[in-house]
Amino acid sequence: MSRPEPIFVVHAxxxxxxxxxxxxxxxxxxxxxxxxxxxxxxxxxxxxVALGVNPMTVSKAWSRLEADGVLERDRGKGMVVATARDAGxxxxxxxxxxxxxxQAVVRGLQLGLTPAQLLAVVKSSLEEKSP
Amino acid sequence: MSRPEPIFVVHAxxxxxxxxxxxxxxxxxxxxxxxxxxxxxxxxxxxxVALGVNPMTVSKAWSRLEADGVLERDRGKGMVVATARDAGxxxxxxxxxxxxxxQAVVRGLQLGLTPAQLLAVVKSSLEEKSP
DNA sequence: CGATGTGTATCACTACACTCATACACATGG
DNA sequence: CCATGTGTATGAGTGTAGTGATACACATCG
Numbered sequence: 001m002s003r004p005e006p007i008f009v010v011h012a013x014x015x016x017x018x019x020x021x022x023x024x025x026x027x028x029x030x031x032x033x034x035x036x037x038x039x040x041x042x043x044x045x046x047x048x049v050a051l052g053v054n055p056m057t058v059s060k061a062w063s064r065l066e067a068d069g070v071l072e073r074d075r076g077k078g079m080v081v082a083t084a085r086d087a088g089x090x091x092x093x094x095x096x097x098x099x100x101x102x103q104a105v106v107r108g109l110q111l112g113l114t115p116a117q118l119l120a121v122v123k124s125s126l127e128e129k130s131p
Numbered sequence: 132m133s134r135p136e137p138i139f140v141v142h143a144x145x146x147x148x149x150x151x152x153x154x155x156x157x158x159x160x161x162x163x164x165x166x167x168x169x170x171x172x173x174x175x176x177x178x179x180v181a182l183g184v185n186p187m188t189v190s191k192a193w194s195r196l197e198a199d200g201v202l203e204r205d206r207g208k209g210m211v212v213a214t215a216r217d218a219g220x221x222x223x224x225x226x227x228x229x230x231x232x233x234q235a236v237v238r239g240l241q242l243g244l245t246p247a248q249l250l251a252v253v254k255s256s257l258e259e260k261s262p
Numbered sequence: 263c264g265a266t267g268t269g270t271a272t273c274a275c276t277a278c279a280c281t282c283a284t285a286c287a288c289a290t291g292g
Numbered sequence: 293c294c295a296t297g298t299g300t301a302t303g304a305g306t307g308t309a310g311t312g313a314t315a316c317a318c319a320t321c322g
Binding site for chain 2: 028029031032033090093094096097098100101102103104105106107108109111112113115117118119120121122123125126129130
Binding site: 274282 | 293294295296297298299300301302303304305306307308309310311312313314315316317318319320321322
């Protein structure tokens, strides 16, 4: 473990289940290229201890990710980022954000915001969130 | 009750809670213009009997709709479709969309999309959703 | 083999969401 | 006032998702 491992952060009382927070973060790291095919994830117990959670909770998250084809299991070694990762194409990534974008757009229109006003909100958010 | 009342349909075992199915249907009827401001909804008990559900379940749905400003309560009469709701000042409405926008933006950035690409997705969504 | 590292099957517990039965408060019309 | 129409507060019952404690199976390395 010479190179820095990805660090996960969970908010226990955010209403979002821990295992789902982990799934989302791993998926985002993989899709964003910060985790590449062949990279091994920190072990279930490492993450569990780091987050103060039960190993089973982490295991559930990674089993789910394996079922979704994001990870592969190497017996005795750990979970490895799957090679079949062409799901990271630009079109695919756009398709992944689309539902969230749609949700925000629909809500904004329902509230009577004009497209221009909605775009302004998006730009404002981008300025705050993007480095 | 001379004119035909809206008929609701619920699928008990669809996995979607009954009260949410009702909420969605009322919202759709209002958005689609089949229920206009001033129209009264069938009573809690009428719907409950028609659907074979408990009145409280219907009541919960309509309380929620009232909280969302879709309906208004006329004591002794029933629930009435609210007049075109004023969602508040522009700033208020922007503040209301902001969390949803943030969520979409953060996810997009995690996926490695550039701000420009993200904006393109938003514009695409806007073209589809806005009339 | 035995020590140590993986992930996980199983079961129990908790918290919460959903639904319902009952009983109540308020408004209208005879 | 009384009958009948609204919606609803309260509490119980039920199912299920989320989490955790325990014990196990398999792989690697000395």
